[in-house]
Amino acid sequence: MVTVETLEQLLDELKSMKLTVPEVIRQRVRINMNQQQPLIHRQHRRFPRWLSSGVAVIPAVAVACGAVAYGARASVGRPNHPTAVNDQASVESYDYQKQLGFQPVLPTQAPLPLTQTMASKDLNTSGGDYRIFLANYGSGTDQYLTVMEGRSGHVEDRHIVRVDWRKRLIGDIHLEELVLPNGECQIVFTQRGLEYHLTAFKKSGISVTQLEQLCQRFSQPVTQPPDVTHVGTFGVQQAEKLLSFPVLPPKYIPQGFGQSEVRADVVIRGSYKWESFMYQLFGDKQALITVQELRTEGKEPNAPGAHNLSTAAVGQPRKLNIAGYSVSVLRHDAQYTSLSWVMQNGVHMSAEGGVDLATMTKVVDSMYRK
């Protein structure tokens, strides 16, 4: 027979079941939150969520680099590294067939004004190359309705993001739809070999029925160049080809670290260009080191509410001289260090992760070693 005392003892034992977040997860979540993107080391996620919300969030990533927070903007020098022009299609002229491999189509009539379009390529991923087109409808920087389209399987792995889909036949279109508790409606359908993902946010006032009707009006080929182009790639060699600045992967790998992942991204919006190189080192189980190089050119688009979780240092940071650079120590303790600096060529650098300052200093120093 169960007694009250026994239940209390059971309760006591439950208290011992508290867990702590493994450091590698803690850091990944912080970094991914900074970038408003899903877990980038998991390449089963086909498309970075932060991009689907438009280029407006990109400065948030720039802030995450850390250097911006201290106004340490150096003049942007000329690229001293050949740029893979083919991969960095400008927005002035854009051949959709050539760049994306398909002709995007949008609805003939949409319930809201079209505010922004984007062409995006993720190259050299573990699953091959992914190319998609996005369109945002709404008002100003607010998006109320988004359309993403691409070859089947290129847009998003829905089994990771949402899986509670209902199958419908509307007209001659087989679609799957989802209405979330927060009022967000999503529909996915395939037409002429392309997969379309529509999302209507609650504030759009668009019902799932209206979204179903919208699916039947996808017949207007997009003729205008996209407002924004994005190219992403993986691997050091691919990054070197894509970016206009030299990439500096660390040569010193601290004990307990081994597996690495490299990602490079270029986003162009009119005269604004944003380039990022990210090198991540994964520890045995408890730590992650992220080195990021970031360069922007041109006038930044307006960025509402950029938030930053990892580099909110207060006051004047301590400075260190590492490899001839004045490096700001944003945070450091025995388990975590965050550094930022700016190179002569205008590239903003940051290194953060689950090691102490001495170890991180070695990592940064090794980036400049021949």
Next chain:
Amino acid sequence: MGSAKIDEWFRDYADEIYSFLVRFTGTYDVEDMLQETFLRAVKNLPHFRGDSSPRTWLIAISRNVATDYFRRRKRVAMRETEADFASLPSPDTSPDALAELSDLRTTLHQAIQTLKPDYRSVVTLRGILELSTMEAAETLGWSETKVRVTLYRALKALHRQLEKQQLHGGIHAWLQ
């Protein structure tokens, strides 16, 4: 301001949210859910009125995130294997999970997964996270009386489950 606040909350409460998610969902693969919890918090920060504590607010968000996870798992299970939802979650063989295998906590962890969601919630909040009755009530949107009654029933159910797993001898020895 907002970002600093979320940063602070992440530092202060990530462990508790992680504990809750692991114990409530029965899986150690909660990284996406942990991230989703704080992304939702960022998004909804302007609506946070401050009349509840950030701790209970964040746990409530994580409970919603975990509930969405269960709904998705349920649908996947029905579609792909037509398995009974009651059989979910599947046994976790991640390194974190295996690390606990030799521990009696593993037995308790598994037993918690057999409880219905309300019981699991209250056992996790009151038992593991040690929220006060008032805090648990705030998180769950229940009255304090309901929290107390449900906790008692949940603990009894949990103990029955331990007995059912024929571990009563071991548990009894450990509890005495």
